[in-house]
Amino acid sequence: MIAKIIYGQTCTGTLNYVFGKEGMQILGYGNTFSQSISPKFFASVLYFQGQRNSTKNRYAHISLNLPRGEHVDDRTFYKISEEYMKNMGFGNQPYVVVRHNDTKHEHVHIVTTTVKEDGKVLEIFNSHKRSMAIRQHLEKKYGLTPAPTKKQTSQLPIYRLPEEQFGTEAEKGTKYYLQDVLNSINQKYKVRSFDELARLVKRYHIEVRQTKSETGRIGVAYGLNNQNGYKTRFINGSEVHRGLSGPKLQKVFDVHSKSKLLPMYRKRLLKQIETTYDLFQIIRPHDLEAVLKEYQDIDIKLDIKEDVMEGYTIYDKSRYVFKARELGKNIRMQNRMEIFGQGNEPTQINIESKQFGLEVQKTIKEALTTSYLKSPKQSGLLSEHIGNMQFKDIVPNLLASERYQFLERFIPRNQRVEFRKAMENEFPMVRKKMYEQETKKEKETLEKKFKLIGKVLEKGIFNVGTEKGSIRLLFQALGVKYHDNQLSFTQSDKYIVPVNLGNLTFPKEMEKYVSSGFVRQNHLMLEMLSEQSSENSSKLTASAIFLPMIFPKLYDRMNPDYKKQYESVALGSYIKNAERMHAPFEKSAKDYIALFNAKGFYFVRGEKGFEVKSIYTDNKTSCILPKRTSQYPGSIPDLATTLQGQRPLIKKLVEEGRNKLENLWAGNLMERGLYDKFAYMLTIENVHPNLHREVVQHHMDNGLRKYMNQVIERKTSMQQNRLLKQGVYAINSLLGGRGKKTEEVYNGFKDEFTNWSKYKVQCVRLFI
Known part of the structure; x- marks a missing residue:
């Protein structure tokens, strides 16, 4: 099932469309005194309630769409709609559910208002994210086919007969279709002109026509023409949607065109494409899409008109759309005939090029690193591993490498032996260079750890010292060890830093080795605490909250003041991650709280907004939610009851010993x-x-x-x-x-x- 939501300032056109469709069925009304009222009476009720507030998003138009071939009866579809509206926060608002049968997939339209009876606006936050969670819940409950996870190209719906249609028909289904497609395009891409917009919507059979009034006001109109007998008259942009008028769109286009980041995006793309051209000797034009996607992760579309290839359009990850000619003359296919003008010759890499040599080096570096990371007995440092490797040792990793497979695919068969030989010949030089780089990096890392230990001890973040060897806990948590007045990495004695601490009494058996990921998180956390800076907070992950579990003896000795700082930062890092994990299950603000409660987190309302506390940290420690996020749980109608309802849930977790x-x-x-x-x-x-x-x-x-x-x-x-x-x-x-x-x-x-x-x-x- 697919759910779509459109907010608007008026409801007249939407209701005319919903009630005016031929063969429509009213499945029921929500929160009206009777189910026997007329569409006209409901329209009046909805209009007058919506006009009690001046917000631009007064009305909501929702459609619930089943996939082709799936059927539910009217009663079930109304029940699904009721549950959807209740979970979305519209449960107490007047609404109508209307079923249409004008397309090959069954669907209903729901029209309501965001304005309550008292004139206040419903505080509906994260509506599109919540809609996805509600949809998934309803799909599972009613056995409906899940909506596709991948984006699909919408096809033009045929509203009646495949013949030319004019007049009022355009005011109904066409207008809603235009809203849907045009709003989606403007959200997906940073459009910079009407011409660009026309190109982007052309595949949806939408035509864009610029207009100009006698006063010089720029306008725009839209029409449908699928070149197969279905055609509409042009509709003024402001009639389709207030945000799709000419002046409104022109303002958006101007902002996108004047972005200071635009030159940077162009420069990056130009370099990526030129690098691709440098690697290849021949590129068959029709292979360019696949080559750029696999090699540079760039999405392009070839521009073909009447079997003539005019160039290509780039759909960048920045959401900008570029024509190849915008980036530079030298990358236009017509100007690079030495690469693209070889007829039907297969695409092939130039093994004599400098870029090919660089790719070979990258492939070997990748294989050396992968062989270390995937080693079942990962001992020593990366530099030591590199120094001991022979070419035959990395062959399995080479063959499994996507980069290697890409290169080999476009090398002529009669040159593949030479390609493999080039890999082997290049290996010693790459290994030596990489060894030197890693050696320098590892030395600097050990020195940083030594300096960090000094700061931590100076600040008194942990109550550790040389007596009874408790300082070893700090050493281990940073991935280093101490022996004979020397500091070195836990897994290697290759580098040392002189540290005169005397003879320390360490236990015969140290704690078990921990993953480098937790050591890195601990390093970042201690840097942040010792420098009293939030610079590293963005680098911390959800795993930061688990540091006391990994290094229990060290964190038991943490200074109370620093512990409070640590717990607050760790809570914030975990909450950010948890919010992303909860998205598929979060149907409402109450779910937002319930999902955290089940994990042992609870919310309290303070002067600065909502604070999050946990059963794993001191009850005085909290993390303050951002202002925008605080408004979300704050929108719960019976908030006091909801917050009070947390207590027994949290209490039970603690009583069951689940606060670890x-x-x-x-x-x-x-x-x-x-x-x-x-x-x-x-x-x-x-x-x-x-x-x-x-x-x-x-x-x-x-x-x-x-x-x-x-x-x-x-x-x-x-x-x-x-x-x-x-x-x-x-x-x-x-x-x-x-x-x-x-x-x-x-x-x-x-x-x-x-x-x-x-x-x-x-x-x-x-x-x-």
Whole structure:
């Protein structure tokens, strides 16, 4: 199902279209005193309520569209519409649901107002993001086909007969279609002129005509012509939508045209395209789209008119659209006939070119780095790994490289042996250069760590010292070690920094090695705290909140003042990530709060807006939401009740012992799709995720259930099987299963070694 929302200042034209369509059916009215009112009476009610406020977005026009071939009856479609409106925040507003049958896919139109009876405007935030979450919820609840995740090209709907249509027909379906397409184009691209707009909408069969009044006012009109018998008269832009009038669009075009970033985008594209030309000896014109996409990730469209190729149009990631001739004469295909004028000769790379040599070097560097990162026994530094590698050692990584495969594809067969030989000949020089670069970088990194340790000790961020060797905790958390008055990397003695600390008493066994990712996050966090600067806060990820779990003994010794700063910053980093993860499930502002509550976070209202606190940090620590974000939960009608309702949920998590970072980490693993690591925590370590029921169900359906099945089917020990089955049963109880019936759902996990009755008491029910 696809849901579309358009906000507007008037509703007359929309209602005329919705009620005027031939064969339309009114499925029902929402929040009106009777279901027997006339369309005219409803229009008056909606109009007068909407006029109680001067906001430009007074009215909302929503369409819910099923894919072709899918059918639901009128009663069900109205029920779906009711639920959609309730979740979107329009539940108490007057609205009408009208079903149309003029297209090959079944759909309804819903018209309502954003103005409440008291004249205030509904505080509807994130409406398009929430609409997607509601749509997904309704698709699952009613068994509807999910909307496609990839963008598709809209096709012109045929409103009646495939013959020329004029007059009032253009005022109905055509106007809505024009709004839909033109608004989408202006959101997707930074259009700079009416001519450019005309080119972009041409494939949608829309024609753009500029007009000029007697006073010199620039206007615009739109019409449809699919060159197949369907044609409309031109409609003034202001009649289609207030934002699509000539003057309004011209202002937008002027802003886009005068952007200071525009020259930079042109320069980047010019360099990328010239680099591509330098690499190739021949490019068959029709291959240029694929070559630029794969080599430079540039989207282009060839401009072909009557079988004559006139050039190409570039659809840049900056949302600007450029003609090739805008970037420079030298990249026009007509001016590079030595590359494009070879008839039907196959596209091929010039192995004698300088650019080819650079690509060979990049490919070898990539293979050397990949071989280090994917090494099962990653020991030592990258420079040490590079120094020990031979060409034969990186061949598997070379062959798997996308860059290598791209180069080989466009090298003539009779030159491929020479290509591979060039790789081998270039390897020693690339290895030497890369070794020197990494050596310099690693030396600088160790010196930075040494200086950071000094700052941390000087500021007293942690209560560590030389007595009892507690300073080792700081060393380990930064990926370094101390021995014989020397500081070096944990995994290598290649570089040293003299540090005269004397003989320190370290335990015989240090803590387990931790990933470089957590060491890097800890380094960034300590830099920020020691320098009292927020410069590194943007580099911190959600994993920053888990540092006390990874380095528990160190963070237990943290100075209370610095701990408060750390927790506040870590909370902010986690919340930003969580908001992105919650998007597919967040149907309303209440869901926004509920999804965080399930993870152990709760909201309080303070003088500066909403503050977020957690069960994993001190209750005095909080992170203040940005002003715009605070307005979102602030729009909840019964906000006081909602905030009060957090208490029992949070209290239960704490009572169940679910206020440990391990519980949050287990949920993080599930959200990231790392089901193998999650299964280990669930079954072996008996750690359960703090996640909302709906999120857990999504991951169970998305592959977690299948993964657990596959693991259990493998030949494992009896004890492992029992633990895995306990984990699966625990997840089922998490989703609300009960008793014998629930057990039978999972009878595929039974075997002769397992008696489920023994383990039911061991399964922890998760609070969601």
